Amino acid sequence: MYYSLTEIVDVDRVREHLRSHRSREIPRIIKAATNYGGVDILDELLSDGVSPNLRVVDADYLSGVPSDFKASTTCNPDNDHWYPLYRACNHRIYAKGTTKEGLSHMITALLRHGADLYAVFPQAYFPGLFPRSTFPEIDIPVAPPGVPDDVRRSFWEEHGFWPDKYNFEEEFGNDSDEDDNDDDWEYTLRSVLHAILEDGLLIKPILDCPGITLDLEHRDPQGRTLLLSACRSSLGADALLDNTDVDLRDRIAVSRISRDPFPDSSDYPTASTLPPTAIKALLDLGADPLATDDEGKHMLHHLLEAYNELSPPKTPRIRLSLRYLVSRFPALVNQPDSKGTYPLHTAMQCVRRHRQARGIEISEPESSVADLIAAGANPHVRDAHGNNVLHYIADFGNMERWSGLTEIYWRASERSAATGRPAAARSLLDILLDQGVDVNARNDAGQSPIRILLDSGGAWMAKRARRRGIPDSIYPSKDIEKLADEMEGKVFDKFGAEGVDWNERDEQDTTLLHAVAAHDNMRTVWRCKYLQDRGVDPLARDTHGKTALDSAWGNSDVVEALQEYQALKGQQRPL
Secondary structure, eight states, X not given: OOOOHHHHTOHHHHHHHHHHHHHHHHHHHHHHHHHHTOHHHHHHHHHTTOOTTOOSSOGGGGTTOOTTOOOSOBOOSOOTTOOHHHHHHOGGGOOTTOOHHHHHHHHHHHHHTTOOTTOEEEEEEOOOSSOOOSSTTOOOOOOOTTSOHHHHHHHHHHHSSOOOHHHHHHHHOOOOOGGGOGGGOEEXXXXXXXXXXXXXXXXXXXXXXXXXXXXXXOOOTTOOOHHHHHHTOSSOTTSOXXXXXXXXXXXXXXXXXXXXXXXXXXXXXXXXXXXXXXXXXXXXXXXXXXXXXXXXXXXXXXXXXXXXXXXXXXOOOOHHHHHHHHHHOGGGGGOOOTTSOOHHHHHHXXXXXXXXXXXXXXXXXXXXXXXXXXXXXXXXXXXXXXXXXXXXXXXXXXXXXXXXXXXXXXXXXXXXXSSHHHHHHHHHHHHHHHTTOOTTOOOTTXXXXXXXXXXXXXXXXHHHHHHTTOOSOSSSSHHHHHHHHHHHHHHHHHHHHTTOXXXXXXXXXXXXXXXXXXXXXXXXHHHHHHHHHTTXXXXXXXXTSOOHHHHTTXXXXXXXXXXXXXHHHTOOOOO
């Protein structure tokens, strides 16, 4: 039986159910009480000796769950495995009328009767409908439930971008019922208190509870301490201590709970002070600021990895916390994890970690990069795949529209090269170029930043346009396209001013013109002309004897542009 809000607050009715079906009903009553704020019935059950750790699903539900799995996002097809304490703190599921006072009362009651702060439970996870590797130029096809890997891979190879689940089903259809099958979900293990901190849930009643002494260095199944989990708060590490994740969820109206969870940044103008946040509270209690998890990640890595599952997702607010931590613990700024990823790389990966680019505010990673560099971060470090920070920013444009260095922000009511994520990305590029980051650096795959930019920047829009049958342009008007040409020229000129090698060759001896000519949109024509004006030879052959003209074969606009250039040089090749 499942208990509704009306039923769970009717104490006499609940008592009647208990008299008839006590052993079977208690777990569900506990679940409903913590769901709906049934303070009175919860108090009565706990006082009667009912365990504060009772769940609908028993302990053997953990069987077969990998303890070392690292999940970046979570969801809950079934939350029967939640412990009452986690459920009580997770008030996003509560009905109207729930108050923080009521929630605090439940949390305190559970703790007073012995709720296990460190109990481990399985959490369903889903890696996202728009999955991307956190590293440039590395994308691994991952199918959502019901979509075969081979079909989804074919979609990627044809279109060059990941479909979200709904667009995919609209185009290809999906007759599978697997989405509703619990067996399709995978699980990872979490610790109750660590999960409360990571999910941005109500933590203050736990910290304030009399008689509770936290094991500050207790490790969850991923090796994270409480402080490391607090840095991962999906609400944002800058949130004040008495606020929770639901305070950001405008679509959930919870009376007397929702409010702005963040302090006024003007009250903290320097990095020497930090608002009363979970991080501040744990540090004041003596948490080890230099602790690392099983992957060697420290506070800064986790702070910069924080993820919010709002729809669309937003980058959690962390700037006050980041400035404070780098000023107090400067050694962490240039300390990589066990895989060689530095905090600077993690900040650049922030954009890529989100499943959909359109919900991301790039201003947060931009400011994080600037703050790290100001704190002494080495801008020249490479990640485990040989990428420097320019490789990351060059690959932004392969995610979605309005996200790349050379894009412009346009909508029906606004068209500008000075607003939106592309403008923020260009500001970030200026910061990196001012630091003298090598524009010709090759990663382990032999790719330079400019090759990644030319080969993938804007590719999402180009291939999206092709899919929709718009072969001539990816923009709605010539004016917008002209603005895009001008902006793209400025970005490429910045690379040129830093000494980029326009005549570089990769391991297959292909030129930049080979890479560009293979695309099929109006950006390709403009880019071909730009590269030829910089001396890139359209007749240069790769190791297979192919020229850029061969790469463009079948695309009349690009072929024509290359032929016109050859004609001007007196080198026209018969076709």
